[in-house]
Amino acid sequence: MLSTNSTSFLLNKPPTSLCIQSDIKTCKTIKDLVQFHALTIKNGRIQDPIVAAEILRFSALSARGNLEYARLVFNQMKMPNCFSYNTIIRAYSESKNESLEALIIYDQMLYDEFVEPNRFTYPSVLKACVKIKGIEEGKQVHGQIVKCGVELDSDDFVVSNLVRMYAVCGVMDDARRLFENYVVGDGELVSEGNVVLWNVLIDGYVRIAEFESARKLFDIMPQRSVVSWNGMIAGYAQNGFFKEAIEIFREMQMRNECLNYVTLVSVLPAISRLGALELGKWVHVYAERNDIKLDDVLGSALIDMYSKCGSIEKALQLFETLPYKNVVTWNAIIGGLAMHGRAKDALDFFSSMKQSGVKPSDVSYIAVLTACSHAGLVDEGRYYFEQMVRIVGLKPRIEHYGCMVDLFSRAGLLEEAEKLILRMPTKPDDVIWKALLSACRVHGHIEMGQRAAKHLIKLAPHDSGCYVALSNMYASLGNWVSVAETRLKMKELNIKKVPGCSWIEIDGTINEFVVEDDSHPRAHEINLMLEEMANKLRMAGYKPDTTHVLLNVDEEDKESALNHHSEKIAIAFGLISTGPKTQLQIVKNLRICGDCHASVKLISKIYDRRIIVRDRSRFHHFENGFCSCMDYW
DNA sequence: ATTTCCTATT
Numbered sequence: 346m347l348s349t350n351s352t353s354f355l356l357n358k359p360p361t362s363l364c365i366q367s368d369i370k371t372c373k374t375i376k377d378l379v380q381f382h383a384l385t386i387k388n389g390r391i392q393d394p395i396v397a398a399e400i401l402r403f404s405a406l407s408a409r410g411n412l413e414y415a416r417l418v419f420n421q422m423k424m425p426n427c428f429s430y431n432t433i434i435r436a437y438s439e440s441k442n443e444s445l446e447a448l449i450i451y452d453q454m455l456y457d458e459f460v461e462p463n464r465f466t467y468p469s470v471l472k473a474c475v476k477i478k479g480i481e482e483g484k485q486v487h488g489q490i491v492k493c494g495v496e497l498d499s500d501d502f503v504v505s506n507l508v509r510m511y512a513v514c515g516v517m518d519d520a521r522r523l524f525e526n527y528v529v530g531d532g533e534l535v536s537e538g539n540v541v542l543w544n545v546l547i548d549g550y551v552r553i554a555e556f557e558s559a560r561k562l563f564d565i566m567p568q569r570s571v572v573s574w575n576g577m578i579a580g581y582a583q584n585g586f587f588k589e590a591i592e593i594f595r596e597m598q599m600r601n602e603c604l605n606y607v608t609l610v611s612v613l614p615a616i617s618r619l620g621a622l623e624l625g626k627w628v629h630v631y632a633e634r635n636d637i638k639l640d641d642v643l644g645s646a647l648i649d650m651y652s653k654c655g656s657i658e659k660a661l662q663l664f665e666t667l668p669y670k671n672v673v674t675w676n677a678i679i680g681g682l683a684m685h686g687r688a689k690d691a692l693d694f695f696s697s698m699k700q701s702g703v704k705p706s707d708v709s710y711i712a713v714l715t716a717c718s719h720a721g722l723v724d725e726g727r728y729y730f731e732q733m734v735r736i737v738g739l740k741p742r743i744e745h746y747g748c749m750v751d752l753f754s755r756a757g758l759l760e761e762a763e764k765l766i767l768r769m770p771t772k773p774d775d776v777i778w779k780a781l782l783s784a785c786r787v788h789g790h791i792e793m794g795q796r797a798a799k800h801l802i803k804l805a806p807h808d809s810g811c812y813v814a815l816s817n818m819y820a821s822l823g824n825w826v827s828v829a830e831t832r833l834k835m836k837e838l839n840i841k842k843v844p845g846c847s848w849i850e851i852d853g854t855i856n857e858f859v860v861e862d863d864s865h866p867r868a869h870e871i872n873l874m875l876e877e878m879a880n881k882l883r884m885a886g887y888k889p890d891t892t893h894v895l896l897n898v899d900e901e902d903k904e905s906a907l908n909h910h911s912e913k914i915a916i917a918f919g920l921i922s923t924g925p926k927t928q929l930q931i932v933k934n935l936r937i938c939g940d941c942h943a944s945v946k947l948i949s950k951i952y953d954r955r956i957i958v959r960d961r962s963r964f965h966h967f968e969n970g971f972c973s974c975m976d977y978w
Numbered sequence: 979a980t981t982t983c984c985t986a987t988t
Contacts, residue, residue: 398979406980431980468981502981509983544983575984610985646986673987680988711988744988 369399375411378403382418398428405436412436412443427460435469444476455489462493464500471506480514499527505542512549520549540570547573551580556589571603579611588855590615591624606637613646620932620959622654623853641667645674652681655930655957655964672698672706680712685964686973688720707739714748718755719963721977726752743771750777754784755977759793775805782811783936786818794818809835809842847911847933851922858914861906865918874917879908881951882944890940907940912958916945920952928955936961942978946970 372378382400385391391400397418405415419425419433430450437447451470454462462470467490474483487507490497497503504527511520524546528539543566550559563569563577574597581590594612597604609628616625629647632639639647644667651660664670664678675698682691695713698705705713710733717726730749733739746769753762762781766773778801785794794815801811812835819827835842848857856865865871889907907913912933919929937945937960949956950970958965966973 395979402979428979435980465980472982500981505982539982541983548983570983572984577984579984605984607985614986642986644986649987671986676987683988706987708988715988742988748988 369396369403372403375404375414379414394422394424394426394429397422398426398432401429402432405432410436412440424459425457427463427466430454430457430460431463431465431469434466434473438469438473438476444473447473448477448479448482451486462489463495464497464503467497467500467503468506471503471510475510475513478514480510480516483510483514486510501537501539501542505539505545508542508549509545512545513552515553517549517553517555520546540566540568540573544570544572544576548576548580551576551584554584556580556584556586569602571605571608574602575605575607575611578608578615582611582615587615587618591619591621604631604635606632606643609637610643610646613643613650617646617650617653619848619850619855620654620930621850621853621855622651622656622930623850625650625654627853639667641669641671641674645671645677648674648681649677652677652684653959655959657681657685657687657964670701670703672703672709675703676706676708676712679709680715683712683716683719684959685966686719686975688716688722691716692725705733705737707733707742707745710739711742711744711748714745714752718748718752719974719978721756723752723756723758743774743777746771746773747777747780751780754781755787757784757788759784759788759790763793763796773800775801775808775810778804779810779814782814782818786814786821789822791818791822807838807840809840812840813842843935845911845933845935847915847931849915849919849929849931851919856915856918858911858918860911861909862911862914867918867921870921871914871917874921875908875913878913878917878920878944878948882947885947885951887944887947890943907938910938910941912937912941912945916948916956919956920954926953928957931956931958933958933960936978937965942972942976946972 369378369381372381378400382391385396385400390396401415401418401422404410404418405412415433415436419429422429425433434447434450434454437443437450440446447469451462451466451473454460454466467486470486471483474480474486487510490503490507498507504523508520508523508527511517511523524542528537528542543562547559547562547566550556550562559577559580563573566573574593577593578590581587581593590612594608594615597608609632613625613628616628625647628650631637632643632647637643644663648660648664651657651663660678660681664674667674675694679691679694679698682688682694691713695705695709698709710729713729714726717723717729726749730741730745733745734741746765749765750762753759753765759781762784766777766781778797782794782797782801785791785797798811798815801808801814805811812831816828816831816835819825819831844859846857846859848855850856858865862868863872912931915931916929919931923929937958942965945956945958945965945967947970948954949967956967958967963974963978965978
């Protein structure tokens, strides 16, 4: 750009005057502060404890501060006052990895006969204990608080940090006891408007995934802040309770509760996972209309939402508009492209990322390897794996091995996949064996399939996945005796197959269907549509591929079973609920089966609809009889 | 003069 030159010229001009800061309030940068500091040393004002404390505070806590400088200032104080101790302790407790230093200075403070820790000291000291995960240190500090004799243990800030310390360390019994002693006096609930204390305890239950206790407290708490709502949403979302997260979010809107930036960032992953595009769009519009800052963090969450909800183009558009992109933003778009099977674009973005100076993380490589695996780019996958290990020096995680096993297995390089599993340094998990097993089924390699299944059963004896995959493999070979044996074994061990489940969002409502589902209010119309679809498919010359049906029953029954796979029901519902040519978007919990894949291709042509299906591992864009995955999946 | 809770990517 032409204008860049003139701008940088202006920026590079040296400052015309060196104005010495004479008041700390006018200091903007650490340089200003150093000048001011020098001045106070020269004129002796540094001896004034208040001036010294202010200098310390600026260097330790202001946004442009510098902890090293603060430490030097602190070390030069002959008699640091309580305020100075508190300031430096707080700065260290909030530091990235020097929190232990906060405890060391606190210890120093205890030995200093001229100062006593006060109610401003302990929140930071406790925060430092949490940071270093020091429950023993925390208990000691708790004792010191109780013993100090000035009733610090009835200060809101001290108590909520104590409860937080126990809660974050997972000692919920102690956290609860403290909370009850403080909040409930004489068996009566005392409401002091102390929402934070409630939030902290709820957060503790959420952390150990005790959602019943968390929800109970949330429901009865006398007052809720936006943080209470956000905590529940984030907790549900991070633990896989996506519907619950969205329900709470909806309830917030219904009650006209104030939403903020954190609310949106917390609910978006849940929206992404469910593929609720309409709701996701609403969040985007809400942020724009309410001046919620669309920065790299919220931007990354939105990019992930658009790509997981099928709108990879919208994700790309948004990506271009973000002025600042961090490594997560790049990972989101590269992972999105990979999911949509756009391997070349994913690799191009990966190189732009490096070019723009953002260092790839291990997650970036997961995205890149996923892209290779979905497109069958075996050599490229090998190349990037080697690059990651040998050049970038990242230690491969089990997920990276998973991608490589997947890459080899799908490409039919089963021996190489198995070799890698046997020589990888970490113990292969069930995901890895499952990747190999399902490839063995596709490529009809029964001996290796049985070997993989054996490992799988050992690793996850009560997971239905391996039995289903095994029985699938036998079924596709027509070995019904072995299918029956496998099924019997499942029955004996009381292992239930995870039911196939698909959902489709219509007018902002998520409609969920399981196999052979007829519980929907419009079930009758849906069934009529399913019949019509089957007829039209047959007229188009389609022959159902019944090897995907596990039962040894009549061909006719098998066909009927196929027709009632959850994704077909969802599509039928989509067809009757939307106008002609409207694009349909389906999300499925498992991988789409071969028969559904083949028939949805035709359905997209017969009904002239774009149909986007997100299955467990990737996106399929069906249009005019073809699928974007080019049948490689 | 100071202090607490909730934040994205596979």
